[in-house]
Each structure stands twice: as C-alpha cells, then as structure tokens.
Amino acid sequence: MRVPLSWLREFTPVEAGADELARRLPIAGLQVEEVIRSGAGIEGVVVGRVLDIEEIPGATKIIWVTVDVGEGSPRGIACGARNFAKGDLVPVALPGARLPGGMEIGRREMYGRTSDGMLCSAKELAIADDHSGIFVLPDDSNLGDLKVGQDVREALALDDDILDIDITPNRPDLLSIIGIAREVAALYELPLKIPEPAPREDGPAASDLASVKIEDAKGCPRYLARIITGVRPGESPWWMRRRLLACGMRPISGPVDVTNFVLLERGHPLHAFDLARLRGRAIVVRRPRKGEERFITLDGVERALTKDDVAICDSQGPVAIAGIMGGAGSEVGEETTEILLESAYFAPERIGRTARRLGLRTEASVRFERGADPEAVPAAAARAAELLGEVSGGTVARGAIDVYPRPVKVKPIRLRVARTNALLGVAIPAEEMASDLSSLGSRIDAQTRTVLRVSPPTFRPDLRAEVDLVEEVARRYSYDRIPLTLPSSGRAGGLTREQNLRRIVRRLLLASGLSEAHTLSMLPPRLPDRLSLSADHPWRRGLVIANPLSEEESVLRPSLLPGLLLAAGKNVARRNTSVGLFEIGTAFLPSGSDLPDEPMRAAWVLTGPATTGWHGPHRDFDFYDAKGVLERIVEGLGVPGVMFEAAGVSPMHPGRCARVLVDGREAGLIAEIHPRAARALDLPSRVAVGEIDLAPVIAAARDAAPGELPRFPAVVRDLALLVPEATASADVERAIREAAGSLLEDITIFDVYRGQGVEDPGTLSLAFSLSFRDPERTLTDAEIGERMAAIEQTARAKGWTVR
Amino acid sequence: MGVERIAMRAFGITDMRQLFDNDVRFLARFAG
Numbered sequence: 001m002r003v004p005l006s007w008l009r010e011f012t013p014v015e016a017g018a019d020e021l022a023r024r025l026p027i028a029g030l031q032v033e034e035v036i037r038s039g040a041g042i043e044g045v046v047v048g049r050v051l052d053i054e055e056i057p058g059a060t061k062i063i064w065v066t067v068d069v070g071e072g073s074p075r076g077i078a079c080g081a082r083n084f085a086k087g088d089l090v091p092v093a094l095p096g097a098r099l100p101g102g103m104e105i106g107r108r109e110m111y112g113r114t115s116d117g118m119l120c121s122a123k124e125l126a127i128a129d130d131h132s133g134i135f136v137l138p139d140d141s142n143l144g145d146l147k148v149g150q151d152v153r154e155a156l157a158l159d160d161d162i163l164d165i166d167i168t169p170n171r172p173d174l175l176s177i178i179g180i181a182r183e184v185a186a187l188y189e190l191p192l193k194i195p196e197p198a199p200r201e202d203g204p205a206a207s208d209l210a211s212v213k214i215e216d217a218k219g220c221p222r223y224l225a226r227i228i229t230g231v232r233p234g235e236s237p238w239w240m241r242r243r244l245l246a247c248g249m250r251p252i253s254g255p256v257d258v259t260n261f262v263l264l265e266r267g268h269p270l271h272a273f274d275l276a277r278l279r280g281r282a283i284v285v286r287r288p289r290k291g292e293e294r295f296i297t298l299d300g301v302e303r304a305l306t307k308d309d310v311a312i313c314d315s316q317g318p319v320a321i322a323g324i325m326g327g328a329g330s331e332v333g334e335e336t337t338e339i340l341l342e343s344a345y346f347a348p349e350r351i352g353r354t355a356r357r358l359g360l361r362t363e364a365s366v367r368f369e370r371g372a373d374p375e376a377v378p379a380a381a382a383r384a385a386e387l388l389g390e391v392s393g394g395t396v397a398r399g400a401i402d403v404y405p406r407p408v409k410v411k412p413i414r415l416r417v418a419r420t421n422a423l424l425g426v427a428i429p430a431e432e433m434a435s436d437l438s439s440l441g442s443r444i445d446a447q448t449r450t451v452l453r454v455s456p457p458t459f460r461p462d463l464r465a466e467v468d469l470v471e472e473v474a475r476r477y478s479y480d481r482i483p484l485t486l487p488s489s490g491r492a493g494g495l496t497r498e499q500n501l502r503r504i505v506r507r508l509l510l511a512s513g514l515s516e517a518h519t520l521s522m523l524p525p526r527l528p529d530r531l532s533l534s535a536d537h538p539w540r541r542g543l544v545i546a547n548p549l550s551e552e553e554s555v556l557r558p559s560l561l562p563g564l565l566l567a568a569g570k571n572v573a574r575r576n577t578s579v580g581l582f583e584i585g586t587a588f589l590p591s592g593s594d595l596p597d598e599p600m601r602a603a604w605v606l607t608g609p610a611t612t613g614w615h616g617p618h619r620d621f622d623f624y625d626a627k628g629v630l631e632r633i634v635e636g637l638g639v640p641g642v643m644f645e646a647a648g649v650s651p652m653h654p655g656r657c658a659r660v661l662v663d664g665r666e667a668g669l670i671a672e673i674h675p676r677a678a679r680a681l682d683l684p685s686r687v688a689v690g691e692i693d694l695a696p697v698i699a700a701a702r703d704a705a706p707g708e709l710p711r712f713p714a715v716v717r718d719l720a721l722l723v724p725e726a727t728a729s730a731d732v733e734r735a736i737r738e739a740a741g742s743l744l745e746d747i748t749i750f751d752v753y754r755g756q757g758v759e760d761p762g763t764l765s766l767a768f769s770l771s772f773r774d775p776e777r778t779l780t781d782a783e784i785g786e787r788m789a790a791i792e793q794t795a796r797a798k799g800w801t802v803r
Numbered sequence: 804m805g806v807e808r809i810a811m812r813a814f815g816i817t818d819m820r821q822l823f824d825n826d827v828r829f830l831a832r833f834a835g
Contacts, residue, residue, distance in 0.1 A: 515827050515832065517830065519821065519825060571825070571826060571827050581825060
C-alpha cells in the first residue's frame with residue numbers, strides 16, 4: 001500500500017516526516033518497505049505552452065516545437081513525440097535541468113538548429129510509467145493557478161513523500177489511507193478526522209431510477225446502489241490523478257478514477273455501471289445459471305463462470321463478477337450519462353474461490369477476499385457520489401437503494417486484564433487497555449478492573465478471540481517496551497535420576513568398544529522356530545500385533561537379544577567379522593492386563609575377533625567378554641551385591657550361561673549362544689551375549705560417596721578348595737562370604753587348577769584371595785584364624801576339601 | 804517431520820534404512 005504523506009495528513013495531523021514514520025510504524029506492526037520521494041531529483045523543469053509545431057526538413061521522426069516558458073522570447077526544442085497540440089501545456093526541461101535518475105539536460109545541435117531543452121514524458125519525471133509520449137499537463141481549468149514558467153514540482157504539487165507499506169493479509173483495513181491514518185493517529189495519540197461525505201442530492205429518489213435485489217444473500221449480505229445522472233465525460237482533475245499516480249494507479253476517466261480514489265481512501269471497492277446499459281435498470285445478485293457460463297470482463301477476456309460464483313446481473317444476465325471485475329457490456333464510457341454506483345459487501349470465501357479459479361487478482365478481489373467492512377458500504381458510496389458530482393458534474397439522486405437482508409453481527413470478546421498482562425509480561429491497567437482498544441476502533445461495551453467486554457470494529461475481521469485483542473494491546477503498548485525476561489516455569493529442567501543413569505550406562509557400553517544399535521521393536525514370527533526353541537520358551541510369548549505392516553515385523557520383542565543377533569548376522573554376512581553391538585530399549589512382556597510390561601533393558605552381542613594387531617595371541621569374543629561388559633555397567637554405576645549363578649537356558653550354551661542376580665533377584669543373563677542356534681542365524685559358533693533389566697540395576701546404584709579412606713591395614717589370606725567339577729565358582733564364593741561375615745572386604749578367584757596333586761578327573765582346585773579389614777582397628781591373627789576356620793568348616797560341610 | 808529426516812540432513816545420510824540397519828561400519832562413523 002502506497003501512502004502519500006500529504007493524503008495521510010488530511011485525516012490526522014501527524015507532523016512526523018517519512019523517515020520517522022518509517023522508523024516508528026514497524027514497532028506498531030506496519031512494515032515500511034520503502035520511502036519514495038516524489039518530485040525529488042527534478043530540477044529546472046518548468047511549465048511551457050506549445051506555441052507552434054513544425055516538421056523539420058529531412059527529419060522523419062523529429063519535429064520542431066516552439067514553446068513559451070515565460071521568458072519573453074519562446075524557445076525552440078526538438079521532440080520525438082507528437083501526442084500534443086498547439087496550446088497544450090507541457091513540462092519543459094531547460095538546459096541545465098536535472099531529471100530523477102540523474103539525467104542532465106543540455107543544448108543540442110540538430111539539423112542545423114539548436115534544441116534549447118527537452119519536453120518530458122511522465123516516466124522521465126517519475127510520475128508514472130507512461131513513456132508513450134510527452135506528459136501533457138492538465139489545462140488551466142483543472143489546475144487553478146497553473147502558470148507558464150512555473151516550476152513543475154510546484155505546479156503539479158509533485159513534492160510528496162510516499163510510504164510503501166507492506167500489509168499482511170490479515171489486515172484488509174490497512175489497504176486504505178484512512179486505515180493507515182487510524183494506526184498513525186493511535187500511535188501518535190492524535191485525533192482521527194474522517195469527514196462525513198455529503199453528496200449534493202437532487203431530483204428523484206434513487207429507488208425510482210433503478211432496482212436492486214439480492215437472491216444470493218450468503219454470497220452478498222449487502223448491496224447498496226446510488227444513482228448519478230447527467231454525467232459529463234472527461235478525465236478527472238489533476239489533484240485526483242496525482243494521488244492515483246502516487247499510489248501506483250493509472251487514471252482512466254472521471255467516474256472510474258472516482259471509484260479508485262474512494263477505494264484507496266477508504267479501502268472499500270466500488271464499481272460504476274453505465275445505468276443505460278443495465279437491462280431493466282435492475283441489479284440482481286445471484287449465482288450464474290445454466291447458459292450464463294461465458295462472460296466477457298471489461299479487460300476483454302472471456303471468463304468461465306460456475307454456480308459457485310457470485311454474479312451481478314441485470315434483468316437478463318450477468319454484468320459483473322461480484323467483487324472481482326465488471327463486464328465489458330456495462331462499462332462506463334465516453335457516452336455514459338447515467339451511473340449506477342455499486343457499494344457492496346461480498347462473502348470473503350466466495351470471492352477468494354472465484355478469484356483463485358479465474359486467476360484474476362484485482363484491487364477489489366484482494367480486499368473482498370480478505371474481508372471488507374459491511375458497515376463501510378453507505379459511506380463509501382456517499383463519498384463516491386459526492387466526488388462524482390464534483391468531478392463529472394452529475395446530479396446525485398436522492399438517497400440510496402440499500403439491500404441488507406442479514407446485518408453482519410460482531411461477536412463481543414471478553415478480554416481478561418490479568419491474562420493479558422500475564423501473556424505480555426507487563427502491568428497495564430484496565431483503563432489503559434480500554435483506551436488503547438478504542439483508539440483502534442473497538443467499542444468497549446463493559447469494563448471492570450479485571451475484565452473488558454469488547455466489540456471489535458467491523459473493519460477488523462482479524463479480531464476474533466481474546467488473543468487477538470491481547471496483540472492489539474501489545475502493539476499499542478509498543479513491542480519494544482515489553483521487558484525481556486527468561487521464562488520461569490518455577491521448575492528447572494534436568495534429567496531424572498533414571499535418565500541420568502541410563503545415559504551413564506550408554507557411555508559405559510560405548511567405552512567398552514561397542515557400537516549402539518537401534519533394532520526394530522518387532523520381530524519375525526518364525527524366529528523361535530529357527531532357533532528350535534521349546535514350545536513354552538519365553539521368546540515364543542511375544543505379543544502379536546493385530547495389524548502389522550509386514551509379516552516379518554509382526555511380533556513385539558520379548559527380549560532385545562533376537563534383534564541384536566539378527567543385526568550381528570547381517571554384519572557377518574557383509575564380512576564385518578568383528579561385531580560388538582549394544583542396544584538400550586524396552587522389551588514387551590505379556591502382563592495379563594491390557595497393556596504389556598515394558599521393562600527398559602540393555603543388551604549386547606559380541607562375535608568375531610576380540611583382538612586385532614600383532615601383539616598377543618588371536619582371540620575371539622567369548623563368555624567372559626559378555627561378563628566383562630556387565631561388570632563394566634555394575635561397577636560403573638556402583639551396584640553392590642551383584643552375583644552370578646549357573647543357568648541352562650536355551651538357546652544358550654549350557655556350560656556358558658549365567659543368570660545375573662542383583663540384590664538376590666534375577667535381573668539378567670550373560671551367555672554364549674548355543675553353536676546350533678548360532679548356525680541357524682548364520683553366525684560364527686562363538687557369539688557372546690548379555691541382557692539386563694535396568695530398573696533393578698538403577699535402583700541399586702549407589703550415589704557416589706567416596707567417604708574416608710580406610711586407616712587400618714587389610715589382612716590377606718589365600719584359600720584353595722577342591723570342588724566337584726560342575727560346581728559354580730559363584731556358589732563357592734557365596735558360601736565363603738556367608739561364613740566369613742562382615743570383616744571380609746573382598747574376595748577374588750585367582751586360580752583354577754587341575755593336574756599334579758589334583759588327579760581326580762571330577763575335581764577342580766579353585767584358589768581364592770580373601771581380604772579382611774575392620775575400619776575401626778587393626779585385626780589380630782587370632783581373629784583372622786577364627787574366620788578362616790569358620791570358612792573351612794563350611795567348605796567341609798559342603799563336601800569340599802581344603803588344600 | 805520425524806527425527807530420522809533431521810538426522811539425514813545433519814549427517815548426510817542418503818538412505819533412511821541405514822539408520823536401522825546397524826551395520827558396524829555405519830555406526831563407527833558416529834564415534835567420538
């Protein structure tokens with residue numbers, strides 16, 4: 001929207017210049033794209049009267065013009081255009097003149113004569129884009145004191161600053177000078193004066209001269225017509241054309257310019273029909289009927305109408321596409337004497353749909369589809385009638401034909417003062433909010449200290465809910481005055497203890513050299529068969545999805561291990577021989593109720609070479625690597641009392657499988673899988689795996705509390721026991737701990753021996769290192785002897801031999 | 804948009820399936 005400041009100041013007495021407005025308006029939410037300085041750059045161009053036009057012998061395109069520029073003797077100027085006549089007023093750039101864009105004019109020798117300056121086009125003066133000929137100035141009658149020799153900037157009132165403002169689609173009301181003036185007046189706390197239009201009415205009533213009927217009240221809630229008779233043809237006065245040009249519109253004729261002028265001034269689109277060409281002198285607003293699909297708009301293009309459009313018809317058929325463009329058949333022209341002036345309100349969505357379908361965007365359609373003001377209809381028509389009376393010399397018929405079957409209602413909005421202040425982070429009292437909103441056109445229906453009831457103006461279709469009013473208050477308060485604060489929710493963010501420890505587990509596993517995998521939560525249903533699992537195996541009790549995307553992903557995993565094993569198999573198939581993967585995620589276990597148990601677990605799988613390089617013997621991952629990973633987790637988290645117990649669980653290797661106990665309860669498993677199962681999954685024969693429930697591990701984790709270092713020495717004793725071969729070292733260890741009591745600080749198995757001295761093939765020698773300590777004193781030999789004796793007694797009771 | 808597509812942009816991944824393929828060569832690129 002281009003806003004000439006001279007026009008803006010007609011409605012509000014703002015003193016600020018273009019630059020200041022360009023700075024302040026964005027704070028109120030109006031983005032100023034550009035400040036255009038009309039008239040700037042024109043120097044030394046004066047009004048001249050054409051005295052004579054003659055051909056130059058030998059020249060085909062150029063003519064010789066003699067002009068009076070008020071200097072006593074006329075000047076001779078060569079000119080390439082012929083669109084003017086003797087007696088016309090033209091802009092003359094005298095030698096030394098400057099034009100916008102920096103062009104300088106000098107004397108030129110042509111055909112043996114000296115051309116004493118240049119006649120200018122509208123484009124050369126940056127008034128309009130027209131470069132087809134010389135800009136013939138309006139004659140004296142239109143311009144009062146226009147004088148030959150006068151500077152054109154003064155004569156044409158060209159000096160003006162124009163703000164080019166970028167209007168967002170939610171604010172159709174700002175597509176007008178008055179709309180912008182309302183914002184400026186509110187911003188500077190100045191009065192807004194909108195003169196009440198007063199057309200000089202005479203003669204018969206409008207309703208005696210024409211009729212209006214609405215048959216499509218949904219598409220057209222309001223239609224008002226005014227009639228002007230005795231219209232003279234001709235162009236509009238310069239002051240009007242200058243404003244149209246400044247706003248980027250092309251002047252066409254008196255009546256059309258008047259409707260465009262009102263459109264710019266008030267934002268309400270109007271249309272002028274030649275009343276004599278409306279059959280039946282009637283307007284009927286309705287949907288197009290069968291056989292009325294072909295319609296020629298006033299740009300001469302044939303358009304296809306549909307039943308969804310709103311058509312303005314006369315008694316026979318369509319004469320305009322409502323809210324978009326008039327028809328060629330009823331256009332106002334040179335011979336027009338009677339005008340029916342349309343001022344209407346159309347349904348935004350209907351106009352929008354038709355405009356989009358036809359690919360026809362006009363000044364009118366843009367405003368109607370964004371939402372015009374139904375209450376602005378009478379004043380816009382009255383203003384246009386008033387101007388038509390002045391400009392085209394017509395007689396305005398008395399009154400208007402106003403058909404408004406369903407008055408548009410505005411829904412009041414409750415604005416809570418505290419809510420507004422909370423949202424904005426400010427403390428604006430209710431009275432200030434009320435005056436802010438009324439300065440922008442809202443009506444305050446009721447007001448207390450805590451709540452306002454507000455009826456937004458009909459020209460603000462964007463104000464629908466409380467938040468919209470909050471935004472208005474914020475705009476008036478000025479965004480730059482709203483303090484910056486960090487949002488304080490009262491709660492600082494952070495990870496829960498569980499999330500934190502889960503992250504530590506992830507880092508420990510990564511630090512163990514494993515890669516984190518993400519496998520699908522769904523498994524192929526045939527996997528248990530491939531692993532030859534028994535009919536009651538837990539891995540067969542995975543929950544089946546009712547509508548799986550694919551059969552291969554139809555069972556929720558009862559353990560993370562199958563997915564990891566499949567991933568390992570895929571890697572081996574791609575010759576990624578050394579594979580160490582882990583995953584942290586949930587398993588899904590039937591719970592007996594509607595929803596499954598979803599324990600959070602960590603699982604890992606290791607296969608292939610555990611070592612690379614030249615140092616040390618080659619070694620493949622095995623059971624102890626899987627166990628090492630588990631120990632890394634429990635030691636890293638500080639989980640005390642983790643025990644292992646031998647287990648025989650398919651598809652694991654019977655001799656290389658242990659249950660993990662945390663606080664005496666089963667929490668996981670470490671194993672090598674059975675070579676048969678490994679083969680079934682195309683894996684090498686040695687695949688070490690582990691899986692653990694994180695909830696018990698996390699529950700048992702000690703928060704770091706280093707405390708004091710022990711001040712008294714430990715006493716170390718070794719103990720070797722002969723045990724049956726099938727005995728689990730973990731069982732022996734547990735028996736020793738129980739017998740040793742609280743003084744035993746640490747126990748480590750350091751030797752497993754069979755050979756000389758231990759010849760019985762069913763027997764193994766296990767050697768333990770025991771460390772005793774009392775935090776309060778030094779232990780005596782006698783006390784240790786007593787403990788060792790108790791341990792040996794327990795061992796013998798279990799059938800083990802002390803070596 | 805899912806987190807996978809953001810990851811694809813961030814890491815220059817051309818095939819989303821790689822994110823769930825668990826190829827150790829792919830995973831190793833995220834080391835460090």
